[in-house]
Amino acid sequence: MFEEEVIKVLRKKVELKPEEIKRVVEIPPDPELGDIAFPCFILSKELKKNPNQISKELEQEIKPTGVIERVQACGPYLNFYLNNEEVSKIILKEIIKKKEDYGKGEKNNKVVVIEFPAPNTNKPLHLGHLRNMALGESVSRIYEFLGYTVKRVNLYNDRGIHICKSMLAYKKWGKNKEPNKKPDHFVGDYYVLFARKAEKNPELLEKAQEMLKKWEQKDKEVRALWKKMNSWAYKGFNETFKKFGLKKYDKNYYESKIYTKGKKIILNGLKRGLFEKDETGAVIVDLKELGKKVLLRSDGTSVYITQDIYLAKKKYDDFKFNKSIYVVGNEQIHHFKVLFKILELLGFKFAKNCYHLSYGMIELPEGKMKSREGKVVDADDIINKMIELAEKEIKKRRTIKKSEKIKELSKKIGVGALKYYLLHFSAEKNFVFNPEKSISFEGETGPYLMYSLVRAKRILEKNNEKINSRINFELLNTKDEILLIKKLGEYPRIVKKAGKTYSPHIICEYAFNLANLFNAFYEKNPVLNAEKKVRKARLVLVQSYKLVMSSCLTLLGIKEVKEM
C-alpha cells in the first residue's frame, strides 16, 4: 500500500508509466537500505547516462512527502525510507479495526469447486492422502478467506476390480466377521490378504473378475457385500478426516453412480464430428501433441476419462463454478491435460477454468511407497504417532496434571506439526519422508508458530487494560517492533499471492518469518512491565500479531492452543 506513494512521487520526475514503475520497484534485500527501492537501470539506456548518476540526480530532485521520509541514492538504486510512525499507525490501526477480517478479500459471487482426496474404498488412507488433504483443505480456506464461495467435494472410487479383490478375500476368509479394528483398516487387510493369496493362486484374479461382472449385473448378494464393506471404509475415512481437521464436504460423488454416464456426451461429440471411430469400433479422439485417447471401447463401454468428462460437467451443473480445482498427484498431469482439452473440444466454456493442482510423490528412505507390499506410511498410524510424540514433548517440558488437557494439547500440536510439515514444501516437489527424522517440534515447524502465538496470548491474558489503537505510535520505535509491524503489513499481499498460485507454502513461510520476528521482539521488549504509554502501544502490537498469526494458522488448517 506504500508502493503507490512512491510511484506517485516518481511519476512526477521520471518519464515512465505507473505500470512500468510498479514493475521494477522492489523491496531492498536489507531493511537498512530502505523500504522501497527504484532501480534506475531502465532509465539509463534512454537517458544515455550511468544509472548511478541518475539515482543521484533523482535523490536531489525528489522531496520527501507524506509517508516518505527520506530518499537516498545507493549506487544504481534510489531507496525510499518511510516514516516509521506513519507506517505503524496505518498498519496497526487497520488490523485492530478489521480484526479477524484483516487481509480478507471482499466477498465475491464466485464459486470454487475443489475435489480431494478421491480415495479408493478398498484400503485405508496413507501419507500421500494426507498431503493431498492438507493441500486441499488449506487451498479451500485460502479461497474462502479471499472472498470466494468454496465447495469441497470428494469422489469415491468405490467400484472396480480392486474393490472386488477385498470383497472376495473377505467372502472367502472373513467368516462374516464384523470389524474388530478401525473399519477401513479392516477392509484393507483383506485387500492385502488377497494380494498374498493371489501370488500362489492366479485363478483368484479370475474369480475377482467374475465378481466384478456380477456386480455390474447388480447381483443381489455381491451388491450387499459391496455395500457393507464400503460402508466400513467410509466410516473409517470419516474418522480420519475428522481427526485431521477437514471441514465437511459439500458433496460426495461416487464412481459407482457415474461410471457409465458420459457415454451420451461422447456419442454426441461423435455425431458432431469431434471424435472418430477406429477400425475396431472404439471412439477415439486425436489430440495431436497430447496423443490419441480412447473414449469408448469397441463394445461401447466407458473408460475412466469418460466418467471424468461427465463429472466435470456434473460439477458445473451442480455448482456453476467459476473455478474447478482437482487436487491429484503429479502422475496424472497428462490425464488432466487430456481431460481439459477434451472438455474444450466439446465446447464447454468452463474448461478453461479447470485446474489440476498437482503435487509430488512422497518417498520413504528405502524407496517408493507401495501399498500392495505394505510399504506405506498409513495415515492413521502417522497421525497417532505424531500425537504420541507431541505428548512426550509436553511431558518433557511442562507439568500439566489433567490428562484430558494433555490429550487435547498433544492432538492439536501433533496434527499441527504434521500439517505444517506437509504444507511447507512447494507442492510440485517430491520429498522423502523419514519417520524418525522428518518431523520435529523445533525450528521451522508448526509448533514454533503455535508457541509464539501462545506467548502473545499469555501477555494479552495477563493484561487487564483496554486495548485500543489510540496510542502514540512513535513509541514503537525499536528495530524489532518496526520489522514486526512491517511484516504484519505484508499479510494481505501474501494471502493473495498464495491464492493465485495455489500455494499454502507461501503462508507457511510468511507465518514462520512473522513468528520469528515476534519472538525476537518478545525477547528484548517487555510488554507488561513497560512504562504505561509504552505498554499500551506494545499491547496493540501484540494484539495485532495475535490476530494475524491466528489467521495464518487457520489458513493452514492448524488449530490453536492456549498453552503448550
Next chain:
RNA sequence: GAGCCUGUAGCGUAGUCUGGAUAACGCGGCAGCCUUCUAAGCUGUAGAUCGGGGGUUCAAAUCCCUCCAGGCUCACCA
C-alpha cells in the same frame, strides 16, 4: 523415442513465473543467553564454484541452448 517436474551450504528447503544490491531460512556444528510476559525460545559464528557447460544481457540461481542425475507420464488401468 517424446513430453512434464525436480537438482541451491553436511542434511532439509525458500527464492526461478516477473533477471538486479553481499544467494535467505531451518536442522545439525561451534560459542553464548532462563531471579524478568512459557527456553517448543533468543543472540552470535562457521558453512554454497545455486547439477555441469555454453549463450543472451550493463546485470543470470532466475531467460535460451545443451549435457548429466532423479522422478512422473505418453489411446480401450484407475
